[in-house]
Amino acid sequence: MKVKPGLLILAILAAATAFVYAGRPDKALSVLSVSKDYLLEMVSILPPILVLCGLFDAWVSKQTIERLMGEASGAKGALIALLLGTAAMGPLYAAFPIAKALLEKGASLYNVAVFLCVWASIKIPMILFEVKFLGAEFALLRLALTIPAIFLISGVMKLVDARSVSYEAK
Numbered sequence: 001m002k003v004k005p006g007l008l009i010l011a012i013l014a015a016a017t018a019f020v021y022a023g024r025p026d027k028a029l030s031v032l033s034v035s036k037d038y039l040l041e042m043v044s045i046l047p048p049i050l051v052l053c054g055l056f057d058a059w060v061s062k063q064t065i066e067r068l069m070g071e072a073s074g075a076k077g078a079l080i081a082l083l084l085g086t087a088a089m090g091p092l093y094a095a096f097p098i099a100k101a102l103l104e105k106g107a108s109l110y111n112v113a114v115f116l117c118v119w120a121s122i123k124i125p126m127i128l129f130e131v132k133f134l135g136a137e138f139a140l141l142r143l144a145l146t147i148p149a150i151f152l153i154s155g156v157m158k159l160v161d162a163r164s165v166s167y168e169a170k
Contacts, residue, residue, distance in 0.1 A: 005056075006091065010029065010099060017031055017032065025116075041091075042057065042093070044064075045090055045091065045094055046094065046097075049090070049094045049097055049098070052098075053097045053098060053100075053101045056098070056101055057101060057104075057105075059072070060095065062105050063106075064104050065102060065105035065106050065107050066105070066106035066107075068080055068101065069081060069106075069107035069108065069111040069112075070106050070107060070108055070111075071108045073111065077107070077110075077111045078110070078111055078114050078151065078154075080111070081107075081111040081112070081114040081115040081118065082114060082118050082122075082150075084115055084118075085114070085115045085118025085119040085122065086118055086122050086123055086124050086127075087123075087124065088119050088123060088126075089115070089123070092116075092119060092120050095115070095116055095119040095120075096116075098115075099112045099115060099116055102115065109157060109158055109161050110154045110155065110156070110157070111156040112153075112156035113153065113157045113158070114150055114151065114154045117150040117153055118150060121146050121150070122143065122146060122147070122150075127139055127143070130142065142161075
């Protein structure tokens with residue numbers, strides 16, 4: 001019988017929580033409380049994201065995504081990925097169903113990696129808060145360092161993916 005990885009991880013976490021409960025019940029209850037809060041947050045955010053993914057799947061053609069964000073899209077595709085990621089709202093785990101839908105529609109791995117990295121690090125509200133609390137100089141410096149790093153990381157992912165495909169072909 002093959003155990004699913006998700007169930008195995010859940011079992012390990014439950015065992016770890018039980019182990020902590022044996023020595024420090026207060027800490028284990030804190031872990032359970034935080035877990036409950038995250039679960040409720042995910043249950044409130046993921047259904048709308050999945051509905052949006054379904055609408056995206058129905059309304060946007062594969063040819064459109066291949067043209068705008070596919071392998072041949074070049075800098076235009078990366079710019080679109082950057083703009084989509086900065087305009088996005090919500091926690092990073094909400095971006096993964098969208099990224100999967102983009103990949104299934106023909107977006108390149110490079111552009112999807114740009115989208116995910118931007119979602120995680122550069123959102124318009126985040127930039128506005130940085131400017132307000134840390135100053136425009138800090139925000140601009142962080143952007144000047146973050147954006148090239150995103151393109152570098154995405155390029156490395158594309159390179160590693162290309163190598164893994166060439167190994168599979170042998």
